Amino acid sequence: MSNSGKVSVGIVGASGYGGVQLVRLLLDHPEVEVVYLGGDSSAGKDYGDLYPHLYNKVKTKIEPINLDAIASRCQIVFLGLPNGLACGFAPQLIAKGCKVLDLSADYRFKNLDTYTAWYKTEREDKDIASTAVYGLPELYREQIKNSSLIGCPGCxxxxxxxxxxxxxxxxxxxxxxxxxxxxxxxxxxxxxxxxxxxxxxxxxxxxxxxxxxxxxxxxxxxxxxxxxxxxxxxxxxxxxxxxxxxxxxxxxxxxxxxxxxxxxxxxxxxxxxxxxxxxxxxxxxxxxxxxxxxxxxxxxxxxxxxxxxxxxxxxxxxxxxIKGQAGQAVQCLNIMMGWEENLGLPTLGFYP
Amino acid sequence: MSNSGKVSVGIVGASGYGGVQLVRLLLDHPEVEVVYLGGDSSAGKDYGDLYPHLYNKVKTKIEPINLDAIASRCQIVFLGLPNGLACGFAPQLIAKGCKVLDLSADYRFKNLDTYTAWYKTEREDKDIASTAVYGLPELYREQIKNSSLIGCPGCxxxxxxxxxxxxxxxxxxxxxxxxxxxxxxxxxxxxxxxxxxxxxxxxxxxxxxxxxxxxxxxxxxxxxxxxxxxxxxxxxxxxxxxxxxxxxxxxxxxxxxxxxxxxxxxxxxxxxxxxxxxxxxxxxxxxxxxxxxxxxxxxxxxxxxxxxxxxxxxxxxxxxxIKGQAGQAVQCLNIMMGWEENLGLPTLGFYP
Amino acid sequence: MSNSGKVSVGIVGASGYGGVQLVRLLLDHPEVEVVYLGGDSSAGKDYGDLYPHLYNKVKTKIEPINLDAIASRCQIVFLGLPNGLACGFAPQLIAKGCKVLDLSADYRFKNLDTYTAWYKTEREDKDIASTAVYGLPELYREQIKNSSLIGCPGCxxxxxxxxxxxxxxxxxxxxxxxxxxxxxxxxxxxxxxxxxxxxxxxxxxxxxxxxxxxxxxxxxxxxxxxxxxxxxxxxxxxxxxxxxxxxxxxxxxxxxxxxxxxxxxxxxxxxxxxxxxxxxxxxxxxxxxxxxxxxxxxxxxxxxxxxxxxxxxxxxxxxxxIKGQAGQAVQCLNIMMGWEENLGLPTLGFYP
Amino acid sequence: MSNSGKVSVGIVGASGYGGVQLVRLLLDHPEVEVVYLGGDSSAGKDYGDLYPHLYNKVKTKIEPINLDAIASRCQIVFLGLPNGLACGFAPQLIAKGCKVLDLSADYRFKNLDTYTAWYKTEREDKDIASTAVYGLPELYREQIKNSSLIGCPGCxxxxxxxxxxxxxxxxxxxxxxxxxxxxxxxxxxxxxxxxxxxxxxxxxxxxxxxxxxxxxxxxxxxxxxxxxxxxxxxxxxxxxxxxxxxxxxxxxxxxxxxxxxxxxxxxxxxxxxxxxxxxxxxxxxxxxxxxxxxxxxxxxxxxxxxxxxxxxxxxxxxxxxIKGQAGQAVQCLNIMMGWEENLGLPTLGFYP
Known part of the structure; x- marks a missing residue:
């Protein structure tokens, strides 16, 4: 738990569009605090260097990806990495007690042979993968409730x-x-x-x-x-x-x-x-x-x-x-944590 | 024939997007001269009032629609009017010796009952309509050659x-x-x-x-x-x-x-x-x-x-x-007149 | 006050872009309730007919503009009408006890001769107009606090x-x-x-x-x-x-x-x-x-x-x-009412 | 001169937007033939690999940059390279008898100290640079006529x-x-x-x-x-x-x-x-x-x-x-060659 008494959240792969949506959404979320932003190519930078409009809102620096450090500070970890990386990180994070929501394709497939055929990556995490739930709440709300590993759907x-x-x-x-x-x-x-x-x-x-x-x-x-x-x-x-x-x-x-x-x-x-x-x-x-x-x-x-x-x-x-990526992941988080499903999630945009 | 020795062309309904494409294309066409631009709501205006970038290129005023005047001055008439009007004009223009290319839906249908069912307009020009050819040259090139009335396809x-x-x-x-x-x-x-x-x-x-x-x-x-x-x-x-x-x-x-x-x-x-x-x-x-x-x-x-x-x-x-409207009509005209099919028609745009 | 115990708000001229921003912003505002949407050309329509994405969020019908009815139901009235109309409505609304925020140009000018010279409208509401405050909070926050009539700035x-x-x-x-x-x-x-x-x-x-x-x-x-x-x-x-x-x-x-x-x-x-x-x-x-x-x-x-x-x-x-129109008006309202200046106002968009 | 009896033209740096505009414009130019397309990073590729819509129109492969080869085949050379490269190539091409039109900043400056101050590149081609003419025909038409080296203006x-x-x-x-x-x-x-x-x-x-x-x-x-x-x-x-x-x-x-x-x-x-x-x-x-x-x-x-x-x-x-880059260069070429100034240059676009 963070110092604020909120649930502590880390985002690995925070520099992309999925990452910045998560950062933005979670700023408005009443129950969580983002305590870690991670990335490899952008490690060491201020988040505001990547997204200047966030300079005054997000003071966090991007840190290198260190699973021990992440697990020690974060109860929840969002993985927003290219396909094929999450399956190397998630097993350890889960073993260390984190709940993991993966935005890549790695945990979307029940049949890993299908994954390997289409994504050209062999898998060595079949046990963990078998516990993953497909994070489409409208279809799998009950399973999401009790899961520690969510394979968030593609857009x-x-x-x-x-x-x-x-x-x-x-x-x-x-x-x-x-x-x-x-x-x-x-x-x-x-x-x-x-x-x-x-x-x-x-x-x-x-x-x-x-x-x-x-x-x-x-x-x-x-x-x-x-x-x-x-x-x-x-x-x-x-x-x-x-x-x-x-x-x-x-x-x-x-x-x-x-x-x-x-x-x-x-x-x-x-x-x-x-x-x-x-x-x-x-x-x-x-x-x-x-x-x-x-x-x-x-x-x-x-x-x-x-x-x-x-x-x-x-x-x-x-x-x-949002519904196609980061917002749905937050929706899943809300369900996993037993919170109101719409916590921190916008339901009405500005038009035109 | 126009004073320039070129084939004289009129455009009825010149103020819309189809009209301005025709105007623009025919400016570059070596065998025709646009001698008449017609419209109802815009009659009396300079064409440059509608399209200021054409002020110095098109000096023609938009005239009211007068079929006698059109037929006396134009060998070819393009009709670019809302659906349901061409079928009132085309029979007279053809009777007066014009070749007509209609950009509306009026002459696209072999079966006028289909037209009436979808366009809610009864037809009284069945004889003329039966002579119309569907102006898609890639399919009906031979029929277009010998036609005086083209129903140009929709986009x-x-x-x-x-x-x-x-x-x-x-x-x-x-x-x-x-x-x-x-x-x-x-x-x-x-x-x-x-x-x-x-x-x-x-x-x-x-x-x-x-x-x-x-x-x-x-x-x-x-x-x-x-x-x-x-x-x-x-x-x-x-x-x-x-x-x-x-x-x-x-x-x-x-x-x-x-x-x-x-x-x-x-x-x-x-x-x-x-x-x-x-x-x-x-x-x-x-x-x-x-x-x-x-x-x-x-x-x-x-x-x-x-x-x-x-x-x-x-x-x-x-x-x-162009291919979906005015250019295809010019392509049909080229075929009707026995000219090279690509006369005055662009084949390569500027990218990006 | 509305049945909900919130401050009751009316929007006259709700069908335009300024109107729909107000409607959207006030849906999230914790202290107000929109009880009246008015317009002339769209009177009688459901608001969702104009903005279908709001069908399930805004059940209000657009009503004709009746100043007595408005004043009896609304503590606050936003006027989002073409220039030259608010100056006919605002004096009566204020006389009936409403606070008025006008989004048109009518109450932006200290010197009404300037208004008349540029907007070609003679003014007969000079007393009321002299009480209007220019609604740019960053410059006139103190005056806005005590005003009943705000001339909201142009974008x-x-x-x-x-x-x-x-x-x-x-x-x-x-x-x-x-x-x-x-x-x-x-x-x-x-x-x-x-x-x-x-x-x-x-x-x-x-x-x-x-x-x-x-x-x-x-x-x-x-x-x-x-x-x-x-x-x-x-x-x-x-x-x-x-x-x-x-x-x-x-x-x-x-x-x-x-x-x-x-x-x-x-x-x-x-x-x-x-x-x-x-x-x-x-x-x-x-x-x-x-x-x-x-x-x-x-x-x-x-x-x-x-x-x-x-x-x-x-x-x-x-x-x-928003800052150029409806949001700034809400910001003024917050100041007029003694609320937190940022109540109901977004400070961070979604990027990209 | 090319086999076709036309003036032979080479484009060095053909893969960028300036290059593709030149390629496109010169396809329609009646007096020239493009006989060489050069580039470093894209050497060996078909031009259609870079711009698929040109596959059937431009069969030329992109070749490595070899000044001897270029000069032996081209009477005219357009240089469309990053700033600081043309000043290394142009002197040799001119010595070998080519006329050169440079689209970079290298030959735009009378005072090379200004160039060096803003572009951070020392120059060793002062004699050649002093013969360059700024290629804005509306101002320097007469000088362009007699020049062999044009510094084409920025957009x-x-x-x-x-x-x-x-x-x-x-x-x-x-x-x-x-x-x-x-x-x-x-x-x-x-x-x-x-x-x-x-x-x-x-x-x-x-x-x-x-x-x-x-x-x-x-x-x-x-x-x-x-x-x-x-x-x-x-x-x-x-x-x-x-x-x-x-x-x-x-x-x-x-x-x-x-x-x-x-x-x-x-x-x-x-x-x-x-x-x-x-x-x-x-x-x-x-x-x-x-x-x-x-x-x-x-x-x-x-x-x-x-x-x-x-x-x-x-x-x-x-x-x-076009007027800001490739078209203006062609306009300069036309002037240098004593051709009509508008040869091969479009004067009217399609609207909208």
């Missing part, structure tokens, strides 16, 4: 699964017909100097990438299979959109019962998400704009049945860095 | 059909599985002061609209049915993207032969478009960016087969105002 | 005056050398369908407007004259920037003492704003980005002295709709 | 000097009062992966940089001094704007004769630029938008006198990569 999977879960859980669509056409702002590419993420290149333009091979595909499939109680393969295509943040997933599926109408499906969704304060199922004829979700932990869902084709189209909008 | 149908035509023509996909997830810059909404098209609202945001009911649906279906030689229903979802111009259509279809691989499909496309100078079929692994197409009459097509799902994904990028 | 004047006040108050620059080159996001133009504010027109572009005649000029001059204790004329040039929100004012002035260096001026500013929690004076070499200020009530100020030219350059970044 | 200096030249040449403003507040799209930062140029950081934001110390300052001052026939110091502040391309320079100066009105100054400008086909002086009340200039070699100039303050405000808009 695309979060948007996609919020759109798909009621359909698959209730058997309303033919799983093999599912197509997810997803669109993301460029912050999803991380805080790294890539040419294709430059404003000069990305602004005023639009394109798909990772077609038929994006690594969020098996992650989505795993949870869809769990929901459908059988193996599901889905089509997933991400696109880069000229905006900093936000994801829209437009999801298509053929209805098992072609007699269902839009109102029926909306009713199902409203029931499914009745206790999920961060999901807003929109009324008929209203489709979500990603900007509504920006700077919030809310997912907005719009639904339309096309009676001409027998398909349902579900649109799901989130902030990729 | 979404252009992008979608360039992506779909080889698949349907060759029977490579199951037509009922086709889904078109399309994304457009906001100029597609026209030069009108709508709240949702304001930069303050649209920038930094993204959303679908017209889900399961956009009026480009039956237009796409008509041509798909023609290509597939049977009735085809497709799924079409448009989205508004925070950028001024450009369309990307991401098209999904289940392969009839699941053994086909990406290279096979690329080969088919390259053959199909061998004589189409405005279609660039990209090599394997390259997906189009809409910015490549901006300010050009070119469509860029990228292709990927997903062996996991048995689907082909085709991405088609165009400039919605 | 450009707020950014400009935060940059200029210490210089003029301390006599550090020659007033006649002051040039304000200001840049604003397009939401400053309001929620109205103007062609030049369309994303298709404004995105990817930049231009000045209102050069040498923008109506914020006399407002800035009035406060500058007050600070300098003599008549001051300034140069003010606004520009429209392709982004939804944010203002940067780049202010130039010739130093009276050319021996001053950057550190000297920063010291003066830090002292001047020591008790102003919403002004962040940046350290040497750090210049503000408007995005830092977005969705907050904070003004960020960067300073550089150019020893080559003897000028000081001050850059001031705010969110035009 | 900011081009916009600024087009705005300032008539004022200084005619003695209409007090030189020491000149302030240039300049705004640029982010492509001005080059094709390099800098964090502050990422869309996620730069979009929706705005800030100044290099305040009181940007290296374009002495370049502007040199030419201003030449025009004013005495030493001039100016104030120059650049800002980064959330758009890919375009520069607006807003220039302020105090009139020597306060009786002059806007029309007077416009008359002076129209006369000054009468023979300059790439400068458009706008009529009274019209201010330039950068988008008008995009993809063209044109500079648009708007003018307003403020009788209240005795200042003139001149706004100058260019495309930073």
């Amino acid at each position: 695309y999977p979060t948007a996609s699964l919020l759109a798909l879960a009621p359909l698959l859980k209730q058997g309303l669509v033919l799983p093999e017909t599912i197509i997810i056409d997803a669109k993301s702002g460029t912050s999803g590419g991380g805080r790294q100097g890539k040419i294709n993420l430059l404003l000069a290149e990305a602004d005023g333009s639009l394109g798909a990438y990772g077609v038929a091979k994006h690594r969020h595909t098996p992650e989505i499939e795993q949870i869809c299979s769990d929901l459908a109680r059988r193996d599901v393969k889905i089509q997933f295509t991400p696109h880069l959109i000229p905006m900093p943040r936000g994801i829209l997933a437009t999801v298509y599926g053929t209805l098992t019962d072609p007699g269902l109408v839009t109102d029926d499906i909306i009713t199902v969704y409203k029931a499914f998400y009745r206790n999920s304060i961060f999901v807003e199922v929109l009324d008929k004829g209203i489709y979500p704009q990603t900007k509504w979700a920006c700077s919030t932990n809310v997912g907005y869902i719009g639904i339309e049945v096309d009676p001409r084709t027998g398909r349902v189209i579900v649109m799901s909008a989130i902030d990729n860095l | 979404y149908p252009t992008a979608s059909l360039l992506a779909l035509a080889p698949l349907l023509k060759q029977g490579l996909v199951l037509p009922e599985t086709i889904i078109i997830d399309a994304k457009s810059g906001t100029s597609g909404g026209g030069r009108q002061g709508k709240i949702n098209l304001l930069l303050a609202e649209a920038d930094g945001s993204l959303g679908a609209y017209g889900v399961a009911k956009h009026r480009h649906t039956p237009e796409i279906e008509q041509i798909c049915s023609d290509l597939a030689r049977r009735d085809v229903k497709i799924q079409f979802t448009p989205h508004l993207i925070p950028m001024p111009r450009g369309i990307l259509a991401t098209v999904y279809g289940t392969l009839t032969d699941p053994g086909l691989v990406t290279d096979d499909i690329i080969t088919v496309y390259k053959a199909f478009y061998r004589n189409s100078i405005f279609v660039e079929v990209l090599d394997k692994g390259i997906y189009p960016q809409t910015k490549w197409a901006c300010s050009t009459n070119v469509g860029y097509i990228g292709i990927e087969v997903d062996p996991r799902t048995g689907r082909v994904i085709v991405m088609s990028a165009i400039d919605n105002l | 450009y004047p707020t950014a400009s005056l935060l940059a200029l006040a210490p210089l003029l108050k301390q006599g550090l620059v020659l007033p006649e050398t002051i040039i304000i080159d200001a840049k604003s996001g397009t939401s400053g133009g309001g929620r109205q369908g103007k062609i030049n504010l369309l994303l298709a027109e404004a995105d990817g572009s930049l231009g000045a407007y209102g050069v040498a005649k923008h109506r914020h000029t006399p407002e800035i001059e009035q406060i500058c004259s007050d600070l300098a204790r003599r008549d001051v004329k300034i140069q003010f040039t606004p520009h429209l920037i392709p982004m939804p929100r944010g203002i940067l004012a780049t202010v130039y002035g010739t130093l009276t003492d050319p021996g001053l260096v950057t550190d000297d001026i920063i010291t003066v500013y830090k002292a001047f704003y020591r008790n102003s929690i919403f002004v962040e004076v940046l350290d040497k070499g750090i210049y503000p980005q408007t995005k830092w200020a977005c969705s907050t009530n904070v003004g960020y100020i960067g300073i550089e002295v150019d020893p080559r030219t003897g000028r000081v350059i001050v850059m001031s970044a705010i969110d035009n709709l | 900011y200096p081009t916009a600024s000097l087009l705005a300032l030249a008539p004022l200084l040449k005619q003695g209409l403003v007090l030189p020491e009062t000149i302030i240039i507040d300049a705004k640029s799209g982010t492509s001005g930062g080059g094709r390099q992966g800098k964090i502050n140029l990422l869309l996620a950081e730069a979009d929706g934001s705005l800030g100044a940089y290099g305040v009181a110390k940007h290296r374009h300052t002495p370049e502007i001052e040199q030419i201003c001094s030449d025009l004013a026939r005495r030493d001039v110091k100016i104030q120059f502040t650049p800002h980064l704007i959330p758009m890919p391309r375009g520069i607006l320079a807003t220039v302020y100066g105090t009139l020597t004769d306060p009786g002059l009105v806007t029309d007077d100054i416009i008359t002076v400008y129209k006369a000054f630029y009468r023979n300059s086909i790439f400068v458009e002086v706008l009529d009274k009340g019209i201010y330039p938008q950068t988008k008008w200039a995009c993809s063209t070699n044109v500079g648009y100039i708007g003018i307003e006198v403020d009788p209240r303050t005795g200042r003139v405000i001149v706004m100058s808009a260019i495309d930073n990569l």
Whole structure:
């Protein structure tokens, strides 16, 4: 526990966009105190050197990654590192008594062979990995409560699964017909100097990438299979959109019962998400704009049945860095700690 | 013929984005001269009042719409009016000897009942309408050559059909599985002061609209049915993207032969478009960016087969105002007049 | 007082961007309850019809403007109407016991002749107008405390005056050398369908407007004259920037003492704003980005002295709709009511 | 001469934004053929690997930089390298008989001490440097005609000097009062992966940089001094704007004769630029938008006198990569070769 009597939190990999969202969110969180910010390439710097607008709010220096030091000071550790590193750190942190929330892909997979096939990393932490819970509270709230290791979902999977879960859980669509056409702002590419993420290149333009091979595909499939109680393969295509943040997933599926109408499906969704304060199922004829979700932990869902084709189209909008990453991790933390689920989490942005 | 010895052209509805593209393109066209610019609400204004950067290039005043005057001065008339007006003007202009290229939906439909059902306008020009040709040169080049009335395609149908035509023509996909997830810059909404098209609202945001009911649906279906030689229903979802111009259509279809691989499909496309100078079929692994197409009459097509799902994904990028509207109309004009198909049409934009 | 025991607030002109910022801010304000939303053109509509993302948060209908009804229900009234209307409403509301915060230009001027000269509206409320206080708390905090009528500053004047006040108050620059080159996001133009504010027109572009005649000029001059204790004329040039929100004012002035260096001026500013929690004076070499200020009530100020030219350059970044409009009004309300000045006001946005 | 009978051209440093503009412009140039593309880090790659939309248009591979090879194959060499490299290459290329157009800062300065002071590079090529001509055709057309070495202007200096030249040449403003507040799209930062140029950081934001110390300052001052026939110091502040391309320079100066009105100054400008086909002086009340200039070699100039303050405000808009860089270099080439000045250069973009 920190000197303030609050729960002490460390963030490893604090310099990226996920890290700065966590730092920002936790500044407003009434029950925690960030006592450690860690990173390798930025160790020794003031946090304000990386994010000057935070100079006066975050006085912490970035420290090298030392697991003993972290465990001795932090009850909770968020890992915001590139894929393949958390699986080397989490086992030790957990052994030392920390609760760990990992923002990378390392603890998202029940079947580590799938992880290894898509991420090209062999795993030696199978016991620990088997205790990890997929941190999508709308689906796995009960398991999260009792877990010490959360594999926080990817941004695309979060948007996609919020759109798909009621359909698959209730058997309303033919799983093999599912197509997810997803669109993301460029912050999803991380805080790294890539040419294709430059404003000069990305602004005023639009394109798909990772077609038929994006690594969020098996992650989505795993949870869809769990929901459908059988193996599901889905089509997933991400696109880069000229905006900093936000994801829209437009999801298509053929209805098992072609007699269902839009109102029926909306009713199902409203029931499914009745206790999920961060999901807003929109009324008929209203489709979500990603900007509504920006700077919030809310997912907005719009639904339309096309009676001409027998398909349902579900649109799901989130902030990729909050509900799609750091905010959802805080939501999981709240659940793990038995706090109100929405503690410290924004539910309404500023528009326009 | 104009005093300059060039073919004389009139543009009715010159004040909108389609109009200004035509004006701009035809300024560079070696064989035509724009002798008439018409409009109702803007009649009497200098064109430079509407578009100040053109003040010194276009000295023409906008005139009221008078069909006799137009026909007496113009060999060619472009109609760039709201849907439902061209069908009142075109018959008279054709009777007076003009060739007409209509940018609205009025002459896109073989079956006028479909038009009436989706556009809520009864038609009394069935004879003339039956002579109209759908102005997509890559599919109907021969018919365009001999026509006096062109129904120029919509922007979404252009992008979608360039992506779909080889698949349907060759029977490579199951037509009922086709889904078109399309994304457009906001100029597609026209030069009108709508709240949702304001930069303050649209920038930094993204959303679908017209889900399961956009009026480009039956237009796409008509041509798909023609290509597939049977009735085809497709799924079409448009989205508004925070950028001024450009369309990307991401098209999904289940392969009839699941053994086909990406290279096979690329080969088919390259053959199909061998004589189409405005279609660039990209090599394997390259997906189009809409910015490549901006300010050009070119469509860029990228292709990927997903062996996991048995689907082909085709991405088609165009400039919605040029290949998707005014440039394609000029391309049709070139064909009608027996000129080189690319006369006055740009094939390469400036990047970035 | 509202049923909740909170102070009851009405917003007249709730449908615009200023209105929706007020609605949004006051939802989080612990001491007030919004009990009335008024408007003329939108009367009768649900607020969610105008802003669908607020459907579930704001159940209030927009009501016609009836001053008796407003005064009977509201202790506090925000007026967010076009210039020239508040001066017809405020006198009656005040007579009926309301405190009024006006977001238009009507109550910003000590000298109503200046108002009439620039706004072309004769005034018949001179007694009431003479009681109005200019609502820039960093300069007029004491007067605001005891006022019942606040003329809330314009967005450009707020950014400009935060940059200029210490210089003029301390006599550090020659007033006649002051040039304000200001840049604003397009939401400053309001929620109205103007062609030049369309994303298709404004995105990817930049231009000045209102050069040498923008109506914020006399407002800035009035406060500058007050600070300098003599008549001051300034140069003010606004520009429209392709982004939804944010203002940067780049202010130039010739130093009276050319021996001053950057550190000297920063010291003066830090002292001047020591008790102003919403002004962040940046350290040497750090210049503000408007995005830092977005969705907050904070003004960020960067300073550089150019020893080559003897000028000081001050850059001031705010969110035009919050510190430049609605947030500042709430800040004034907090002061009027004797509450903590930052109640309900955000101090840190989400970045990027 | 190339096999095609055209003048053979080489581009050293072809991979950046300046390089790709040159490549693109010269594809349309009727008198030249690009026979060599050179670069160090990208040597060996196909040009289409860097810019996929050019795959089918530019088949040239990027070659290592070998001056003998270049000189044996190229009559004309464009150097598009980082500052400090051209001064090592140009002397040899000229000795071998090439004409050289350098896009870096190396040959822009008459006084090499100024260059060394601001660019921190000692120079050993003073003889050759003394033969260089500053490549702003609107001011130095006659000298360019007979030169073999052109120091092409920076983007900011081009916009600024087009705005300032008539004022200084005619003695209409007090030189020491000149302030240039300049705004640029982010492509001005080059094709390099800098964090502050990422869309996620730069979009929706705005800030100044290099305040009181940007290296374009002495370049502007040199030419201003030449025009004013005495030493001039100016104030120059650049800002980064959330758009890919375009520069607006807003220039302020105090009139020597306060009786002059806007029309007077416009008359002076129209006369000054009468023979300059790439400068458009706008009529009274019209201010330039950068988008008008995009993809063209044109500079648009708007003018307003403020009788209240005795200042003139001149706004100058260019495309930073064309008139501000590659297009201007081609314009110089045309002049050097005795061709029409506008050969291969676009004068009208597509709007919006």
